[in-house]
Amino acid sequence: MTTRVALVTGCGKRDGMGQAIARNLAASGVAVVVSDRVPTGVLNQRQEKVGLPEQGSWRGVESLVEEITKDGGTASYVLGDIGAEPDAQEMVDTAVERHGRLDILVNGAAAPQGPDRRDVEEVPLEVFDEVVRINLRGTFLMSRFAVPIMRRQRWGRIVNISSLAGLSAAARSTAYSASKAGVIGLTRSLAMDVAPWGITVNAICPGLVATSRAILSDDPDVDADAEMERRAQSIAVGWVGLPEDIAAAVGYLTSEGGGYVTGQTLVLDGGGFTRFPAARPT
Secondary structure, three states, X not given: OOOOEEEEEOOOOOOOHHHHHHHHHHHOOOEEEEEEOOOOOOOOHHHHHXXXXXXXXXXXXXXXHHHHHHOOOOEEEEEOOOOOHHHHHHHHHHHHHHHOOOOEEEEOOOOOOOOOOOOHHHOOHHHHHHHHHHHHHHHHHHHHHHHHHHHHHOOEEEEXXXXXXXXXXXXXXXXXXXXXXXXXXXHHHHHHHHHHHOEEEEXXXXXXXXXXXXOOOOOOOOOHHHHHHHHHOOEOOXXXXXXXXXXXXXXXXXXXXXXXXXXXXXXXXXXOEOOOOOOOOO
């Protein structure tokens, strides 16, 4: 079989879900094209104020490509804004030009958190528009340009990274929740449009995942590790999800064996939060 080719957006952060997804696909023999708006990803409000965890020599998508290649995989990168039509078209075209095909699209890029995480009266209209532009419009544009290629191939896999916030109530999250709920609706409708061509479209809704975006507070005194440990005690499985957990699910949904799964929303939240003390093995 000709090597499958994947385009994965939102891969610039060293500890993000995008890089883990790209590594997982590459390890399975898929040629990956990784992307982000800027090489190391766009910082959110907390990251701008307190910085990122130790990055060492990390140069974003450039380093990711080097590491995947060193491990025996096939990878390259492209930069672009998924919410801008010319950029979205160019990213898809670049993947096809480099490999002659495009089999897998993972829409993982998302708008940075900041002024959108406020009460509805305090969210600037331009901020709301930007969140929707990237999270929802960007997912639509990338899919729109990938679908014709997959239809010609009579095979394709599209996975959209939504959020638990798109399914359940989340305070101070009107813009983000609306955009991620929209991604779920887009996923279900698109799946119906393209299924006859052997293309599946699914959404993943992560709950709490241990990335540098998991802590929204811009208080520099907040101990991120301690906060993650505290939250983990309220999750059914007793621990916070990792980017690799999301990557494993993407690996299945994009595989040959995932061909009968489409139009679905997969919640990955460790069983969810509980208000009561969870039973633990002694």
